[in-house]
Amino acid sequence: MHLADLLSLRTVPAAGVLVSLTDRCPLSCAHCSTSSNRGAPQFGEEPFLAFSGTWTDESHPEVVFLSGGEPLLRPGLVRRLAARGRACGAATAVLSGMYFCRSGGIPPPIERAIRAVDHFSASIDVFHEREVPRTDVFAALHTVRSWGVEVSLHTVGARGHDPYLRDLVDRIRDEFDSEVPVLVASLRSAGRAAEWAPRHDDVLSVGPCEFASWPLIDSDGTIFACCQGSMLRRLRPPHLVLGNAADTAWRTVRDRVLTSPHLRSVRTIGPIGTASAAGLRDSGGICGTCVGLDSAESLPSDRFLTSAERLVPAIPARTLAARWGAGPYADAVEWGRSR
Numbered sequence: 001m002h003l004a005d006l007l008s009l010r011t012v013p014a015a016g017v018l019v020s021l022t023d024r025c026p027l028s029c030a031h032c033s034t035s036s037n038r039g040a041p042q043f044g045e046e047p048f049l050a051f052s053g054t055w056t057d058e059s060h061p062e063v064v065f066l067s068g069g070e071p072l073l074r075p076g077l078v079r080r081l082a083a084r085g086r087a088c089g090a091a092t093a094v095l096s097g098m099y100f101c102r103s104g105g106i107p108p109p110i111e112r113a114i115r116a117v118d119h120f121s122a123s124i125d126v127f128h129e130r131e132v133p134r135t136d137v138f139a140a141l142h143t144v145r146s147w148g149v150e151v152s153l154h155t156v157g158a159r160g161h162d163p164y165l166r167d168l169v170d171r172i173r174d175e176f177d178s179e180v181p182v183l184v185a186s187l188r189s190a191g192r193a194a195e196w197a198p199r200h201d202d203v204l205s206v207g208p209c210e211f212a213s214w215p216l217i218d219s220d221g222t223i224f225a226c227c228q229g230s231m232l233r234r235l236r237p238p239h240l241v242l243g244n245a246a247d248t249a250w251r252t253v254r255d256r257v258l259t260s261p262h263l264r265s266v267r268t269i270g271p272i273g274t275a276s277a278a279g280l281r282d283s284g285g286i287c288g289t290c291v292g293l294d295s296a297e298s299l300p301s302d303r304f305l306t307s308a309e310r311l312v313p314a315i316p317a318r319t320l321a322a323r324w325g326a327g328p329y330a331d332a333v334e335w336g337r338s339r
Contacts, residue, residue: 001063001091001118002337003152003181007317009063011210013267014257016063017250018216018227019048021077025070026099029127031156033191034230036069045077047221047245052084054249060085061250066094066117069219075113082116093119095154098132101140120144125155126164134168138175145180152181156188156325169329179336186325191230207273208312209286210320212266215253221245223253225263228287237291261299266290268308274299
């Protein structure tokens with residue numbers, strides 16, 4: 001599965017599920033949105049395996065996207081989830097910080113995990129490069145490509161002109177002959193970057209919010225309706241908690257994503273528009289306002305939401321990349337798609 005195909009599904013409600021397998025990570029990147037570290041909590045495998053056991057040929061996510069922390073600290077779990085996905089028709093992708101390639105080569109347990117997935121993404125940016133050399137990441141990706149696994153690179157940088165991003169994207173294009181796609185996003189003011197990174201809530205202050213399209217299984221098994229896990233685990237607003245992976249089936253999660261008036265409204269007219277319709281005030285940006293929607297006593301009617309959903313267009317991968325901050329690099333998500 002190509003990166004652009006993954007992104008094309010990212011705004012389709014319940015087309016996929018995000019899974020944070022652990023809060024642990026051997027790296028200490030200064031911008032980590034989850035503040036992951038070596039000593040962070042790591043819960044048992046049971047909730048993830050129980051949830052994947054509810055996938056069937058008739059009812060399963062199209063994409064299972066595994067992340068963390070560092071998901072490849074649990075290579076056996078990655079392999080088992082990928083096998084269960086493949087058995088019922090779900091594609092599996094994994095995003096890694098590439099800690100394992102600092103020692104040269106790819107350890108056998110991690111190789112088996114990578115070979116099991118349908119798409120492998122590597123994080124690389126100015127912060128990761130302080131801990132994992134660029135040359136080691138590139139060498140590992142050449143190896144993974146030789147196994148027939150689709151690969152991509154995910155990077156972040158400052159908005160506007162960023163010399164580092166220009167150099168990195170040019171280098172990736174040359175290294176892989178424009179056959180490895182790149183997703184460029186803006187640096188987020190979250191986690192370890194919350195104290196120093198600029199905020200950009202104003203960029204997406206109005207209109208539909210794609211973050212409420214795919215549910216997130218957090219590292220403790222809690223299922224959230226939004227991908228902003230670090231915020232939701234702290235606040236746990238009831239309207240954004242869909243259950244727990246230990247005892248909630250995929251079919252139930254999917255139904256809740258598709259039928260919740262809160263989520264439908266957020267996806268069609270956005271948190272600000274929903275708050276306005278409910279007579280609530282902006283509670284501090286799009287995420288703060290969305291969290292505050294639990295107190296809304298009136299939401300748009302089903303008839304209105306059904307009409308509004310028809311008007312929300314499918315977002316092409318390149319357009320979505322541009323919205324996330326790619327700017328002049330948005331076309332890089334399409335590299336290698338036609339090969």
